[in-house]
Amino acid sequence: NxxxxxxxxxxxxKTGQSMTLQxxxxxxxxxxYWYRQDPGMGLRLIYYSASEGTTDKGEVPNGYxxxxxxxxxxxxxxxxxxxxxxxxxxxxxxxPGTAVRNTIYFGEGSWLTVV
Amino acid sequence: xxxxxxxxxxxxxxxxxxxxxxxxYTNSMFDYFLWYKKYPAEGPTFLISISSIKDKNEDGRxxxxxxxxAKHLSLHIVPSQPGDSAVYFCAARESSYKLIxxxxxxxxxxx
Numbered sequence: 427n428x429x430x431x432x433x434x435x436x437x438x439x440k441t442g443q444s445m446t447l448q449x450x451x452x453x454x455x456x457x458x459y460w461y462r463q464d465p466g467m468g469l470r471l472i473y474y475s476a477s478e479g480t481t482d483k484g485e486v487p488n489g490y491x492x493x494x495x496x497x498x499x500x501x502x503x504x505x506x507x508x509x510x511x512x513x514x515x516x517x518x519x520x521x522p523g524t525a526v527r528n529t530i531y532f533g534e535g536s537w538l539t540v541v
Numbered sequence: 542x543x544x545x546x547x548x549x550x551x552x553x554x555x556x557x558x559x560x561x562x563x564x565x566y567t568n569s570m571f572d573y574f575l576w577y578k579k580y581p582a583e584g585p586t587f588l589i590s591i592s593s594i595k596d597k598n599e600d601g602r603x604x605x606x607x608x609x610x611a612k613h614l615s616l617h618i619v620p621s622q623p624g625d626s627a628v629y630f631c632a633a634r635e636s637s638y639k640l641i642x643x644x645x646x647x648x649x650x651x652x
Binding site for chain 1: 543545547550575582583584585586587590630632637638639640642643644645
């Protein structure tokens with residue numbers, strides 16, 4: 427049972443380069459998310475997709491774009507990477523339902539360094 | 542301005558004793574609160590949650606207490622075990638799709 431799978435796990439980029447983080451879930455969840463985690467900041471929501479075909483901005487969307495390719499896949503693109511985007515990125519998915527079951531399942535993270 | 546705050550970046554307790562992790566929030570509209578546990582090089586995993594209409598929820602060794610008047614919640618782990626050593630994130634639900642996370646508390650349980 428893979429759950430949420432994200433690639434790559436590690437990446438070093440030069441300032442101005444572009445890249446795409448890939449994410450796939452096998453739990454048939456409708457909603458998917460991209461978070462970033464920075465020291466002392468917790469996890470902050472970048473973008474989310476409530477269901478296939480929809481995407482919305484989260485707390486920190488600037489510098490990112492997303493694509494909900496299908497129900498399984500949700501990608502995050504950095505068009506022109508900046509050192510401030512050095513972070514650990516987590517993809518997640520959930521199935522909105524009753525609040526007790528409205529928990530979010532996270533991938534293992536992607537470590538991105540922009541030099 | 543952080544809506545969910547975990548003011549203790551770290552906590553160290555002896556195995557077998559109680560661990561108490563604290564979290565404060567500012568938005569009275571949050572309807573659910575959750576705790577996540579994170580090991581190094583892994584994603585956070587859901588631990589326990591509590592509705593804003595309750596003041597306590599228990600699951601085995603883990604209990605979450607909610608004090609709405611103080612806008613404060615705490616996670617109690619009894620007894621603490623070395624395998625509990627991890628970073629614990631408090632989160633508050635703002636909408637069906639948005640969780641606001643605290644900055645985390647690193648718990649070390651000493652054998």
